[in-house]
Amino acid sequence: MKSGGVKTRGSKNGENRKNKKKKDMAMKMTMKKKVKLNFVFVALILSTVQISFVFSCSKREKNESEEFGYFFERKGVMSPKSIWCAVRDSSYSAPVCPQNVDGCSTCLDGVGDSAAIPEPYQPNSIFNSCPDQAGTSSSNSSINSYKKRIRTIEVESLSQSGFIEPGQNIKVTVRAWCNNYADFIDIFFADDADSPNWQYVGSCKCGISGSFINTGSFPGLVSSICVWYSLAYNEFAHFILTLPNVSRKMAIRARIQNSGSWRDLPCYTSSSVYDHDDLVFTVQNPPSSFTCGVYDPNFQAPVCYGDGWCGTCELVPCRDNVNDYAESPTEFFQCPNGGNETNQPNTLFSGCADANDNDPNLLDEQIRRINIRSLSPSGKFEGGQSVEVSMLVSCTAGTQIVLAYASGITFTPYQSANWRYLTTILCPTSPLNQRTWNVIDYTFRLDNVEGFHAVRGVIFRCQGCSAVVGNVCPNYNYRDADDLVFLVKPSSPSNLPPCAVFDNATDDGDPAYRTPKCRAGVGECSTCNLIVGRYTSEPNYSNTLATTSSCSDQSGTYDVWIDRLDIKSNSNEGTFSPGSTAEVNILINCPSSASIHYSRIYLALLYTSDANLPSWQRVLTSAACTTAGKQLFKTFLNLDSNPGNHAIRAMVQFDGFSPTQTCASGPSADTDDLVFVVGVPQAPLNFDAEGLLPNSITLSWRLILKVKHTMS
Incomplete structure (x- = not known):
């Protein structure tokens, strides 16, 4: 940065x-x-x-x-295209986009209960209305049926206001993994996600580039194109829709199946592989703000x-x-x-x-x-x-x-x-x-x-x-x-820096994590420039927790790495509070080489509520790149109720992650951690955070005048 x-x-x-x-x-x-x-x-x-x-x-x-x-104060930093990740809504049993955004993605990658590439919260169809069926072949030949799946669905506003407005256009991108001309990606639209009546929009055929091979009678289709990326076995469906002139939640459904033909039934289960995924989004006028x-x-x-x-x-x-x-x-x-x-x-x-x-x-x-x-x-x-x-x-x-x-x-x-x-x-x-x-x-x-x-x-x-x-x-x-x-209007910046520091000492009352660690008492924190790069080009690599078996970055010729991790508390207390939520941002550098396609890069986010004895939970698995260059992912994290040192871990690598994988692997793989402190009072103005004792939430503040105070 x-x-x-x-x-x-x-x-x-x-x-x-x-x-x-x-x-x-x-x-x-x-x-x-x-x-x-x-x-x-x-x-x-x-x-x-x-x-x-x-x-x-x-x-x-x-x-x-x-x-x-x-x-x-002359300061400025840039971050690249950001993608809002939809959050699973239990009332819909499907990913739902936040309101007031100009775009959103499912950020879910997987198929059903596949043992190789499981889909979180599967099947991710509204009201669990359509099941998934993963393939079973896992050979290294071109018939890897277990990989066939919908990878992501993304919607973007094309309105003049920047919101997903009634009667205006949206751009939809569906990305699927396929490897056989018998595979088809079928697209549907529902103008009421609460009572969906799915309308068939059109289909792409795996391995074929051009317009939709078949279209339905949906009147809102403006344009469509299918694109085949052979090196990554990815079929993309790009299309523009004009939305109905009404404000409410609507939805896109994408399905891959290998029946040998397009199918206009919203639920289709008569093939050996099928994966149904929905994305719910809010169609709204601009807010009053x-x-x-x-x-x-x-x-x-x-x-x-x-x-x-x-x-x-x-x-x-x-x-x-x-x-x-x-x-x-x-x-x-x-x-x-x-x-x-x-x-x-x-x-x-x-x-x-x-x-x-x-x-x-x-x-x-x-x-x-x-x-x-x-x-x-x-x-x-x-x-x-x-x-x-x-x-x-x-x-x-x-x-x-x-x-x-x-x-x-x-x-x-x-x-x-x-x-x-x-x-x-x-x-x-x-x-x-x-x-x-x-x-x-x-x-x-x-x-x-x-x-x-x-x-x-x-x-x-x-x-x-x-x-x-x-x-x-x-x-x-x-x-x-x-x-x-x-x-x-001018403002005074905070006296506590939001950048994490590389933790390589024990005099702060906890282990030497050998990874970036946020200051105690802050409610927002970034790795800033501490993890930019990968392997020997990354400062203090590998920047993974030394309190357990640390991960090793992998060498490689491709420009793939984790550029930055940010975390921000959503608590009203202004700090990371037990049981509250936090927003996590992950900045990825996607490959620009013509010899490797960016769509093969995967991202995984893990979380542990104990950085000393980490037990990692998978929070997010997604295809990481929609273009070459830098890309920013945003998602939410539910913090556990126990106070202490928590941590997040980001991993990027080529192709998918196994369900239990906690370190990125393969050429050009990168893994990075960020430790943050949950359950301490907010740092007062003009104080510096000094440390956190390992077995209690007692925070010692060092006043600028060097007078010691203790808050319990």
Whole structure:
């Protein structure tokens, strides 16, 4: 994890800022009055959703001008596309997506009660309505029938708001393992998950790429494509659906069977192998906490006047003035003349223009929307806190997206935007070089600077190029650049660092774990840069518990490893509380080599409530990669009721895990642990955590003035 440098300002700049404060406040009030006429709020009662945090590991530095009350902190970190893992809901007996998300995956990989690749909570069909039947052949030949299964189902919003909205489009991706032309993947849709009436959508045939080999009468199917990856024995079904115009829970069902033909029965058990999996998701209007930005002629870009969660909505779709209706496909928001962007280029002070290249009657590169959401505990845009940026983009072969960030933006008495480059995203591999829609989600930390900030996305085409880096407005063909401006208030960062430390000592009252360990008393923690890499390239490898037989990382030529582990308490007490839940994030580096397909990489998450004598429980098993590069997985963990040192373990390897496996194995395998402390009081401000005794929850705090205090 990288963090930006700290930029300081002298006292003269501090005085200038102080003198402009009244003017700035007056301008903010004027803008707020103006914008009240533009907002329409949709009020819904929705449950909250947990969100991920990515932490900066750099030491904070203070500005020399603190006598003026300003604290400037330049930090920024990026994380890649994130995937919300659905959580099994006992009322449905199937995985259910959280509300208020732009996408979700089952993250379940397995088939029925197979002894080789068991499926957690099988069969994972709504109300247990359809069974599974695993294959029995386990030879090393191409007839490994025990591996045939649905691996994952993923849905992504294609709406302008970024939510899975009534009457709008979703993109669905089904991934299956198969190895015979007799294998078929059948897809179904239910517009009411509480009383499902399954409608047949279409089927893919194993080993065949192209459109669905058969489609049903479902009226909402917009497009479909099947893709066969022979090296990984993976068949992908990618399709776009238009949802019914009603708000409620709906569902996708995917089934693999080896009858030799497509089957339109929702439950089919007349073949030797069948695996039925469902994914339930909420179709909803945007929550009342979300606001759409408005175009502000002073900034010449969309501006968010909400606090904590907003988006460009219908302000930035399409590009320049291309006059091509292919840029606004069926059931998408229709731009003027089909492909023209209103108020283009929609960048601060028109500082990055769009290109007018156009492939007639074909979907070209464009940014459809930009959303930004605060990940601060307060839910507000606060300096020093993390935000998640989500973009809906259209991609083809050679498409790249540059993300940039600016703080301290002013438009009077002079125009100023302190842009800096954050990262470059290579668009996910397009099936058969098809022009596709993709949702990308990234996280970074805001500068602790009061005022207007902005995020920028620049999409462009550069076939055969390596990643274009370091430029906030790359000059390439098919360029579409869009900004979103928002207001940030300053905050004081915590005195307890969220980064774990490598534990190799016993003077803290517990064993030398030889793995990253969170500070006692914190409620959120990250390995930061402690486990980046694998084998000899990983600091202090293997970073697995020394209190039992530790795991060994494996050598290999592929760029596969666990990049980071994060854990965050969902307890109201602000710490890891016994019996509460926690959110776990796992950052994986997926292989980019052309000689190995990323879809062969598997992820497993394990948990133990006793890091001294670990008994590992499997929490999650999933296919780890949907594209090359970095990928972030999010899931939830139920903590046991006993206090003490708990631990999580992440494993990545090629192909599947056995049910009892606790160490990754095979070429390029990686295993990493993170120890965290459950059942201690929250760390008070201005104190440092000193340690935890092994047999009691007595926490000793060391005051900054070196005065000892003990809390029991």
